[in-house]
Amino acid sequence: MQALHNIDPSATLNTLISLFFAFVFGSVIGLERQVRQRTAGLRTNALVAVGAAVFVDLAIRMNGVDGSTRAVANVITGVGFLGAGAIMKEGVNVTGLNTAATLWGSAAVGACAGASFLVEAALATLFVLASNTLLRPVVNHINRSPLSSVSxxxxxxxxxxxxxxxxxxxxxxxxxxxxxxxxxxxxxxxxxxxxxxxxxxxxxxxxxxxxxxxxxxxxxxxxxxxxxxxxxxxxxxxxx
Missing domain, CATH: 3.30.70.260 (ACT domain)
Known part of the structure; x- marks a missing residue:
């Protein structure tokens, strides 16, 4: 049976490690979003990261590096549609762009984990968090700064x-x-x-x-x- 033939303890362990780190990193990103009570919070970001990891890991096991390349491209497209659902337009006002971008970042983290690039996944997580936390006071300072008449x-x-x-x-x-x-x-x-x-x-x-x-x-x-x-x-x- 094909199902029994596909059982490979070493490959399964590698998948488990990839999904575990995708879950952890996605949860870390989602926790920051949940604390700020954003639309896509803890569970959403964790699911996006794990889902991306599953697809990339499955593609590698089925078709090698070439298959993983196509899977990453499809993950990017799929998460783009998911992010579009998080963007809300009311009249000429648009909200949710940062939420959509964060989901995109979570998918990138998951893709790295699924491809067994765990260090890269950790680095991507740090930079996504930095974008959502360290840059916030900078943005607030710029928005609150008075403008000179020249500019x-x-x-x-x-x-x-x-x-x-x-x-x-x-x-x-x-x-x-x-x-x-x-x-x-x-x-x-x-x-x-x-x-x-x-x-x-x-x-x-x-x-x-x-x-x-x-x-x-x-x-x-x-x-x-x-x-x-x-x-x-x-x-x-x-x-x-």
């Missing part, structure tokens, strides 16, 4: 206050009216305002603005049945 240019924010139940409809109307007036939207944010209302903030791409023209667009937004108040103001954004 920044004007950007504009349009606000509308509406009932919370109507915020999705109001957001769509705002984006449509602004883009019809040739003011492309960069991002949309929603904030609670009191117990029943919401404030919708539309951030425009940095561009020159005709104040009277934008006033007219804001007036049309304010005339929407669901809008209680609308206004705009100017800020700064990094010069491209």
């Amino acid at each position: 920044s240019e004007a950007t504009y924010h349009v606000y509308a206050l509406c009932r919370r139940d109507d915020q999705s409809e109001v957001r769509e109307h705002m984006v449509r009216l602004l883009e019809a007036a040739q003011y492309p939207v960069r991002a949309v944010q929603k904030n609670h305002f009191g117990a029943t209302d919401s404030e919708i903030e539309v951030i425009l791409y940095a561009t020159s603005v005709n104040a009277e023209e934008l006033d007219g667009v804001v007036q049309r937004i304010e005339e929407l049945p669901s809008v209680l108040q609308a206004y705009w103001n100017a800020g700064t954004t990094p010069a491209g």
Whole structure:
């Protein structure tokens, strides 16, 4: 029987070691995500790493190095689809990119472990963790640093206050009216305002603005049945 013929204690032990380290390294990455309460946490990252290790190890045992090369390519493609499911798009706002990238890193760690490159898997784990931890305060510092007038240019924010139940409809109307007036939207944010209302903030791409023209667009937004108040103001954004 083929199943009995495939039993090889030495190869099985090697598989066990590969999967064990894939599980450990994936869990270490996932633990950091779980502590921060991200969508893909401890179990998800561990499963991605172990799954990648299984496919690569199986490909090596079946087809040698050539088979493992194809398996790694397919793992990359498959995890790409998995990561796409972690990316959420609401209007023009996109979240989950870091979660998707972390899953990709976990798959790389698992592929290294599955190919029996345990030191490389450990190094990959360290760098994935460093990206998610050591770089966080750097990013926060950059985002909170004030911009000089030399390195920044004007950007504009349009606000509308509406009932919370109507915020999705109001957001769509705002984006449509602004883009019809040739003011492309960069991002949309929603904030609670009191117990029943919401404030919708539309951030425009940095561009020159005709104040009277934008006033007219804001007036049309304010005339929407669901809008209680609308206004705009100017800020700064990094010069491209």
